[in-house]
Amino acid sequence: xDRKLDAGIIPVFSASGGVERRLATTIFSDTILFxxxxxxxxxxxxxxxxxxxxxxxxxxxxxxxxxxxxGECVLDRASRTFIGQPIIDAYEVEQSQEWVxxxxxxxxxxxxxxxxPISRLEDVVEYSVPxxxxxxxxxxxxxxxxxxxxxREQLETMKAAAPEDKKRYYENALKYVLDRCKxxxxxxxxx
Numbered sequence: 749x750d751r752k753l754d755a756g757i758i759p760v761f762s763a764s765g766g767v768e769r770r771l772a773t774t775i776f777s778d779t780i781l782f783x784x785x786x787x788x789x790x791x792x793x794x795x796x797x798x799x800x801x802x803x804x805x806x807x808x809x810x811x812x813x814x815x816x817x818x819g820e821c822v823l824d825r826a827s828r829t830f831i832g833q834p835i836i837d838a839y840e841v842e843q844s845q846e847w848v849x850x851x852x853x854x855x856x857x858x859x860x861x862x863x864x865p866i867s868r869l870e871d872v873v874e875y876s877v878p879x880x881x882x883x884x885x886x887x888x889x890x891x892x893x894x895x896x897x898x899x900r901e902q903l904e905t906m907k908a909a910a911p912e913d914k915k916r917y918y919e920n921a922l923k924y925v926l927d928r929c930k931x932x933x934x935x936x937x938x939x
Contacts, residue, residue: 771797774825780814781830783823791862792869795890799871802850803895809902811917814850815841816890818859844883847920848903851877852888870894873928878920893929900925 771794772783782798784790798816805812821832834855841853852872857863866872867888877886893899900922907918 772823772825774830776828776830781823781835783821786862788862788865791866795866795869795871798850799890799892800895802890802892803899806848806892806902806921807896807898809906811848811906812850813842813845813848813917814890815839815845815853816850816856817841817853818855841886844879845886846878846880847917847924848906849877849892849921849924850890851886852890853886857888875924875928878916878923889924889928891928893925899929 774781780801782794784794795816798814802812802814815838817834817837819832819834819837821830821834823830823832837853837855841851845851852866857867859866867874871891871894873889873891874887875889877889879886896902903918903922903925907915907922910918
């Protein structure tokens, strides 16, 4: 729970200087929901917070799988009302994945003004996300590796303890770590 709260406070640096932004977030059932306004600094904060949360969960051996989606919603914490197409999209994208990690849905990359800048963020990487048979291909992943120092070790531990039919989720996450995270440094990211 503390990691979820920590993930909601992200420093953001812009032309106007550094600011600390807090994400709107709630938990219900097995779902952690983040949302933000449709503005560049808020989107950067949400993506950074989500990447940090996935890494922290893996470091704690909590196999988190998630998705980012874009669109209009009704999100009212006070009345516990959370409805909208992006919530459905995020759920479907999350369910389609066969790994521990998070995908960025096509609705985010197709954002009319922010899609291209989002695809170039350090916390987003072009990657063929492992999906279940007959599911739509996902081409972008949340790049959580820079926030984890224990990913490989923890994923191997979780894989060893997993039921046989779930081991592929950890194998796919380990492949991502080996493909995209070894020696990763923001200055060397190429697009």
